[in-house]
Amino acid sequence: MQYATWNVNSLSVRLPQVLDWLAANPVDVLVLQELKMTDDKFPFDAFAQAGYQAQCFGQKTYNGVALLSRTPAADVVKNIPGFDDDMARVISGTVGDGEQSVRVVGAYFPNGQEPGSEKFEYKMEWLKGLRLWLKEELVNHPRLLLMGDFNITFDDLDVWDPEGLRDQIHCTDEERYHLNALIALGLTDSHRMFSQPAKSFSWWDYRDAGFRRNRGLRIDHILVSNALKPRVTACVIDKTPRKNERPSDHAPVVVTLS
């Protein structure tokens, strides 16, 4: 079973690329972020023809997330219960049956803009809200994947220029505190369970030939719960779509479970 996450930076623009990618990578589940469209515009038919059921949680202009799966997702929940939020950032659902079922949480974490800003404070509150809810969610669903655009790097290995970007957004101690607090709930960064290419990133700035020069960050993650950890056999960042014309600035990440 394969589960993937991809920030597509506008599904309207990227739909052909998502369909191409699914044809080449027939994963079982794909969560999408930054749809930037309302639910009435969501391309349910195109995904159905590709063999995917879709649950979406859209928003005009900003944010928006979706959960695609080959089999229907059950008990779908939108956003973080207990955390009041007017932005569409989280969609969760249970995919599969019995012992093979997995609770999938697809999330688009706030950007935060700049340390000290109002948006940064919102990011901190959101991270706390996510953690409080996820603690309970893990009790109810021991087999859980938290995947998406976290907008946080774990450490220097995830940063193309650790010195130049020290204490900058995505790299601050405060953000990493919250990321490690999620890990402390009983989650593992599936990427680091395996040897990875040097300077593995999942996002590259559109400006200044960021991708060609591999000036990027690893901010898209798939965290696996303790119950699922023994079943993880691979975690790969697929840079192929970033080489397309008009690419998303993010690459998909794929985890394989036995």
Next chain:
DNA sequence: ATGGCCATCGCGGATGGA
């Protein structure tokens, strides 16, 4: 190098992203 790019809304240029 003061910034470079991309998407949205909407028709100019501000805002957000990361």
